[in-house]
Amino acid sequence: xxxxxxxxxxxxxxxxxxxxxxxxxxxxxxxxxxxxxxxxxxxxxxxxxxxxxxxxxxxxxxxxxxxxxxxxxxxxxxxxxxxxxxxxxxxxxxxxxxxxxxxxxxxxxxxxxxxxxxxxxxxxxxxxxxxxxxxxxxxxxxxxxxxxxxxxxxxxxxxxxxxxxxxxxxxxxxxxxxxxxxxxxxxxxxxxxxxxxxxxxxxxxxxxxxxxxxxxxxxxxxxxxxxxxxxxxxxxxxxxxxxxxxxxxxxxxxxxxxxxxxxxxxxxxxxxxxxxxxxxxxxxxxxxxxxxxxxxxxxxxxxxxxxxxxxxxxxxxxxxxxxxxxxxxxxxxxxxxxxxxxxxxxxxxxxxxxxxxxxxxxxxxxxx
Numbered sequence: 001x002x003x004x005x006x007x008x009x010x011x012x013x014x015x016x017x018x019x020x021x022x023x024x025x026x027x028x029x030x031x032x033x034x035x036x037x038x039x040x041x042x043x044x045x046x047x048x049x050x051x052x053x054x055x056x057x058x059x060x061x062x063x064x065x066x067x068x069x070x071x072x073x074x075x076x077x078x079x080x081x082x083x084x085x086x087x088x089x090x091x092x093x094x095x096x097x098x099x100x101x102x103x104x105x106x107x108x109x110x111x112x113x114x115x116x117x118x119x120x121x122x123x124x125x126x127x128x129x130x131x132x133x134x135x136x137x138x139x140x141x142x143x144x145x146x147x148x149x150x151x152x153x154x155x156x157x158x159x160x161x162x163x164x165x166x167x168x169x170x171x172x173x174x175x176x177x178x179x180x181x182x183x184x185x186x187x188x189x190x191x192x193x194x195x196x197x198x199x200x201x202x203x204x205x206x207x208x209x210x211x212x213x214x215x216x217x218x219x220x221x222x223x224x225x226x227x228x229x230x231x232x233x234x235x236x237x238x239x240x241x242x243x244x245x246x247x248x249x250x251x252x253x254x255x256x257x258x259x260x261x262x263x264x265x266x267x268x269x270x271x272x273x274x275x276x277x278x279x280x281x282x283x284x285x286x287x288x289x290x291x292x293x294x295x296x297x298x299x300x301x302x303x304x305x306x307x308x309x310x311x312x313x314x315x316x317x318x319x320x321x322x323x324x325x326x327x328x329x330x331x332x333x334x335x336x337x338x339x340x341x342x343x344x345x346x347x348x349x350x351x352x353x354x355x356x357x358x359x360x361x362x363x364x365x366x367x368x
Contacts, residue, residue, distance in 0.1 A: 051087035053202035082113035095280025114179030125287035199314035259330025
């Protein structure tokens, strides 16, 4: 009996040792095995520039209002700076149907832009569709200054009254010697970090329901100083701008380009204010009348109509199918063309004339 008891005791002790050894081996093995961490990522939706439909790039920002800058377009003012950094550029007829630009910035921050010139009455109809923009100009006649202050929600900056933000580049003479940095203007309204609302819709290609037609460009004969042609550049996929047969470039020689050219035909009246010493009267477009429109994108033209319910609403461009015409993502030029100005689409070949109150016709001419 004693022998049996002793044997059982030894057996139990041996079993405990084996069990402990097994547990120790399993623990050591578990410690030696690598631990795999499962990474969890959250994909953020892309942020788009509201006035171009393009994805936001490093160094860009949308957290500020639109910056609208009045830029000269008289031949002596060329080449202008920073037009290729604008999101939208409005070309507006002033006295004598010479033209000026309202260049609009949001995502880009050009450090040198101009030359900056005076405001006009029609700027009100442009500013009011840009949410609450910062508007920079070089003054203007008293009635216009009063109307801009009372009839728009713009943060109004007369650069001549703010010499601390003026840049006078060497070699430039008045009236085309006033330039600035975009950041200096935004800094004067630094509390406003609200992006502008989009005013267009975009698509990567043209839906065929809009019945687009292939064109090589469009010619708009504003005046002898602003005899304008947009030419399709198929190699770069953009429209290039010419005046009297000479390509418009920036100071570095880069062509001024657009992804979209929107031609908005408008009825205009004149006066009652005199703008210059020659007796030139203020051009007053009717931005609520509606009328013909032509949209150029991707080497094609879409004809339609424009409408606008109120000045604080953006203009809508509607195709023959009754739908809003989408633009190509990128920079857009809006040509505000009085009905009495002749314009013609350039096509190769073309035998068709498009009759509108904006005198649009088709031609097989190429850009000079």
